[in-house]
Amino acid sequence: MNRLDESETRAVETYRRLDATSTEAERASARASGVGAFFSNAIRQVRGGTDEFYHNLIAAVKIALCEHDLAKNTVRFVNSSAANVYKDGSGDCVRLRVSNQTDSAAVDAYDEGLCEVQPNCYWAPIEDGDTNRAKVYADPGSAMNKDAANAQLKQWVLGVVGFVVPGIALGVASLLSMIFFLICRCCCNRCGGRYPRTKGYTRAQQLLPLLLFLLLSIAVFVVSTAALLYRDSILGAVDEIFQTSSGLLENGSDWVVSIRTPLENVRDKVNSSVELVIMELNGSDFIENGVYGLIGKLRAFGDFAANRTLPDGCSVNSDQSKDRYIGTNGNVCLPCDACTTISVEIDTASDQIEAKADPGVQQLITVRSQLNDKLVNAADSVRDAVGSKVQLADELLTTLEATREKVDKYDGTFQTSRADFGIDIMRLFYFAVGVIALGVVGILFGLTPLKSLVNLIHVAYVCGFIVLVVIFIVSSVVLALGIVLGDTCEIALIFSTNWTVPLGDSARAVDACFRNESLLDVFNLSTQLAFARGGINFPTIDVSAMLDFSALDNFSSQMQTTEDDTFAFSDAYFDEVVAFVNSYASQDSLYCKLNDEYTIENVLHPWQDNGESSAETPVEYITQRYGSHNTNCSGLPPPDYGQPFVCTSHSNPCQFSAFMGEQFSVLVNLANINNSIAVFVDQLQQNVTDVVDFTHEFKANISSLLGRIERIKDNLKNSLIKYVDDFEKVMYCTFIADGFFNMYDAVCVHMAPSITMIGLMLLAVGMLLVPVNIVLIIGVKRLKARRFGPVMASNTKFTDMKITRKVLRTKIESAQSVS
Structure with missing residues (x-):
């Protein structure tokens, strides 16, 4: 349907020829057009x-x-x-x-x-x-x-020629016949001669030509009167052509204005809308990572803490019957009790985040990309494309207004000379009627004593011959015009299904009008205006459901309550080992006299307990410190050489310094583990805090971005999208198709058949004038003659007539006296 509202189509709709208030004359003209269409179809079929x-x-x-x-x-x-x-x-x-x-x-x-x-x-x-x-x-x-x-x-x-040639042939034949007749009659006294028969004519012989003349005259009059209907149909069709053209141009002007206004709004608003989009999307780069930035944080946390043991990389001995956690290498290896379920908890939290947040995040990523690609990055092309169409609309509006003024001017000129144009259509019919009128006047004079004026009939048939020739020639031309116009209508009707056949690709806009399709694609605006035609999919998101990370919240709460006791570290064992080391470092025997005592606090810096400084490792320091006591503290034989000992990593018997290094390495290992627990727990809680903070920031950013997207959406829907929607609604131009078919109705339904009928009627009148001329030629002599009496020579004088009467009278009297 036509997207223009009813007020915009008023100009064309009010020009319909037939409606409930049609006059009888219009109905008669319509019926005449129907008859004309019948004859036109018959000619076309032939x-x-x-x-x-x-x-x-x-x-x-x-x-x-x-x-x-x-x-x-x-x-x-x-x-x-x-x-x-x-x-x-x-x-x-x-x-x-x-x-x-x-x-x-x-x-x-x-x-x-x-x-x-x-x-x-x-x-x-x-x-x-x-x-x-x-x-x-x-x-x-x-x-x-x-x-x-x-x-x-x-x-x-x-x-076409087959219907044109007969009229031309008859016209030429009529011209030759007229010349031949006039030569024979006037110069050679042939073709019945110049004078009536001497013996006169009976009344029937005198009245028969008059009766035939009367019948033929009636026929000519009827045909000419019928031609008036087709004249009115032609004039009405011309009126409809002008009115439809004017209405079409008016609708066109209104349509151009209706598409120009939203285009101007788009052109003027695009910059400010793009600036708003750029401002609102500023700082939204975080969304490109989607939920996987948050999930990545969780995965990294899981890699750090899941199934963690201290020292790093040690493997817990599977023999749980031992009191202490001894690693597979024989050293202490402590598992993290709280870390055993971290992988499961992280998987649960990640799955929940991905299931709930990822769809919404993907929508935000999509709309952000669409806003950038279809609006921000395309702003210049949108503005230029729309601006060029606004300029085109201005030029088209100027052209339409100028053309409408010309159409109205031509319509005014036609209306001024409408009566004259109607007379011109009927002129040859009037001439034919004029010939008959002269013949009638001549006949009337022939029936009165003023017989000398009967010679007007000579003027009548001579004029009749001239009119006859012109009528036959003109009828051929008019008939050819009607046939060609009818063929043009048939071709135009075929073109109406595909205007690219006659006009090429430039007619795609016309085809769109006839097919009720939008002109957006024809004008190559679909790409530039894609942002307002479904090219930007604004998300519809339930924020509370999207950001419901309850599994992560539970996990983070659990991790934040983790303390040092998550590792089964035994302080008593640590004290026991320190006491054991000190028992050897402070022993007092005959030869092995030592006075060192180490504390838990300085295990990693044993030189401090001895009031010294060293750049060596604790084990190296201890090994070197007791290297000088290897002989005196060999433990063999006891007790003069100190307490006995056995190395675990060296071959026995081993040196005292090696033994002390081995034992102190156990202390260092325990000290490192003890310190690592504190560091690990601090790092664990810090990582959890980072994840929680990142989650809060992520939620805040998502909520903020959703709010900014909503502001962009509201702005675009109230401006650019609305203007483009207004523009798209009026990008349908079926009023052009309506105008075409109104024009088709005027030209092809009324004018073309009427022109064809005028041509046929001229041919009919011409053929009727042939016997009219013959009857007039015959009738003029018979009207001049007496009934059953001799006809006086035209040079007989009145005095001769008086002598003749006297002679006749004398003969009659003599005959009576004899009798």
Whole structure:
């Protein structure tokens, strides 16, 4: 349906010819048009005017026009920058699939960088997989070739000429007959002679030509009167053409204004809307990582803490019957009790985040990308494209207004001379009636004593011959005009289904109007206005459900309550080992006298307990410190050489310094583990805090971005999207199709059949004037003659007539006296 509102279509709708208030004259004109259509269809059928005939005629005309400029149309290869280069939607040259069957000319042209020319009347389009380019009509298998086109055009011309020639032939025959008759009658006293019969005519012989004249005159009058209906139909059709044209132009102007206003709004608003989008999307880069930034944080936390043991990398001995956690290497290895379920908890939290938040985040990523791609990055092209269409609308509006002024001016001129134009249509009918009127006057004089004025009939039939010749010639011309106009209507009706046939690709806009399709694609605005036509999918998100990370909250709460006791570290064992080491470091025997005592606090810095400093490791320091006591503290034999000992990592018997190094390494290991627990727990809680903070920041950013997206959405929907929607609603121009069919109604339903009928009626009047002229030629002599009496010679004088009467009277009296 037409997207213009009812007020915008008023101009065309009010120009309908027939409605409930049609006058009787209009109905009579409509019935006359129906009769005219019947005769027009009959003529078309006689000429073979089927749909196939007219489609073939269109094809033949296109071939003939193509042949007219064949040198230009046969050019196949052009530069890639030419205006008529054949390119696809991506801007690349359309080319054949080169194979062994491809002609060498195409291969050479492609090698030179040339491209195919756009499809035209000679070169057909290239389909996918084509190896040779087809010619529209020059290939052997073409639907119609040049010879067939010429034959089709010849058939059409002969069809028109067949209805034109009879009138011309009759006109020429009438002219020759008039000349022949006048020569024979006036110069040779032939063709009945110049005078009536001497013996006169009976009353029947005198009245018969008059009766025939009367009947023929009535026939001429009836035909001429009927022609008035077709004259009125033609005049009404012209009125409708002007009115429809004016209404169409008015609708066009209103339509252009209706599309220009939203385009101006889009052009003027696009910059501020883009600035708002840029401002609102500032700082939204975080969304590009989606939920996987948060999930990545969780995964990193899991990698740090899940199934953690101290020292790092040690493996807990699976023999749980031991009191202490001894690693597989024999050293202490402590598992993290709280860390055993971290992997499961992280997987649960990650799955929940991905299930609830990821769909919404993906929507935000999509809308952010769409806003940037279809609006921000395309702002300049949108503004330029829309601005050019606004300028085009201004120019089109100026043209429409100027054209409408001209149409109204021509309409005014026509209305001023409408009566004269109607007289011109009927002029030959008036002439025919004038001939009959002269004949009637002459006949009336012939029936009165003023017989000398009967010679007006000579003037009547001479004028009749002249009118006859003109009528036959003009009837042929008018009939040809009606036939050609009728054929044009048939072709126009075919074109109305596809205007690109006569007008090429430039007619895609007209086709859209006739098919009730939007002109957005025709005007190449779909891409630029995609942001407002579903190109931006604003999300609909339940924020509370999207950001419900309860599993993560529970996990983080659990991790934040983790303390040092999550590791089964035994302080008593640590004290026991320290006491054991000190028992050897402070022993007092005959030869092995030591006075060192180490504390838990300085295990990693044992020199401090001895009031020394060292850059060595604790074990190296201890080993070196007791190296000088290897002999005195060898433990053999006890007790003079100190307490006995056994090494675990060295071969026995071993030196005292090696033993002390081994024992102190156990202390260092325990000290490191003890310190690592504190560090690990602090790091664990810090990591949890980081995840929680990141989660809160993520939620805040998401909520903020959703709010900003909503502000962008509200702004665009109240401005650009609304303007584009307003523009799209009026991008339907079926009023042009309505105007066309109103015009078609005027020209093809009323005017063309009426012109055809005027031509046929002129031919009928001409054929009626032939016997009228003959009757007048015969009647003039009979009206001049006496009934059953001799006719006086035209040079008889009145005195001779008096003598004759006296002689006759004397003869009569003598006869009476004899009797």
